[in-house]
Ligand SMILES: NC(=O)C1=CN([C@@H]2O[C@H](COP(=O)(O)OP(=O)(O)OC[C@H]3O[C@@H](n4cnc5c(N)ncnc54)[C@H](OP(=O)(O)O)[C@@H]3O)[C@@H](O)[C@H]2O)C=CC1
């Protein structure tokens with residue numbers, strides 16, 4: 001099944017990880033959307049085949065970095081479009097998804113490190129700023145139940161900044177540290193330092209700090225509620241069948 005955008009008929013949506021923090025929010029958002037219908041919710045211990053039995057056209061996955069790749073392969077095998085928010089899909093895993101999609105070229109798999117419009121814009125602004133500053137560091141701050149560090153968003157931002165710096169001919173950011181406690185300078189992602197904070201009370205936040213002689217620029221985004229991700233998720237659900245193949249990020253759907 002692949003034609004999810006049938007005019008007049010609600011798109012049949014299934015959610016994997018539907019009892020989690022994000023998955024339950026997605027279920028509420030889908031149920032409130034008149035053009036979508038929630039027909040299957042799957043979590044740990046449930047049969048993924050229920051998605052197929054329910055005639056799901058688009059699956060939304062918010063599960064765990066260890067589970068997501070297998071779920072995507074399952075969707076492709078079953079001919080179901082997939083919208084994926086789960087983090088942990090590195091280049092090697094993205095290549096495996098592209099391989100898998102070769103047998104089903106009509107299907108769309110849309111993976112977004114972050115579905116919040118402010119976070120997407122912050123990434124774009126960071127790319128623009130990157131070539132103008134000799135120094136840059138990323139700080140991501142999240143709730144303490146988050147499974148992975150650094151966050152998928154921070155990883156994506158750091159790699160985009162690194163690519164922009166390379167294109168501008170910038171070398172490594174200055175850093176004369178020769179003595180440090182383990183972890184004090186954060187993780188290095190494509191040459192960019194990324195610091196991860198886990199703190200009760202937080203949801204999902206990121207700062208990108210730029211510096212050059214005599215000035216600094218700080219970009220900051222705050223998701224204060226998981227509802228912030230829902231417009232992006234619903235947009236992806238509505239559009240995924242129109243963008244066959246693998247799409248990373250919702251920038252294209254937002255025409256950014
Ligand atoms: N792209 C974006 O905009 C966003 C992405 N995320 C990402 O989404 C993912 C989920 O985050 P969050 O909702 O906070 O996490 P939760 O732990 O709250 O939810 C994940 C849910 O998936 C379930 N689950 C785990 N493995 C499987 C599996 N194999 N099959 C079915 N269900 C499974 C979990 O069950 P159990 O608890 O029993 O393990 C849990 O109910 C993370 O990778 C996070 O980084 C989060 C927010 C925004």
Ligand SMILES: O=C(O)C1=N[C@H](C(=O)O)C[C@H](O)C1
Nearest residue numbers: 087113114146151152153204
């Ligand atoms: O786990 C979270 O909460 C989030 N995960 C995503 C990530 O790893 O970047 C997106 C957002 O930061 C919230």
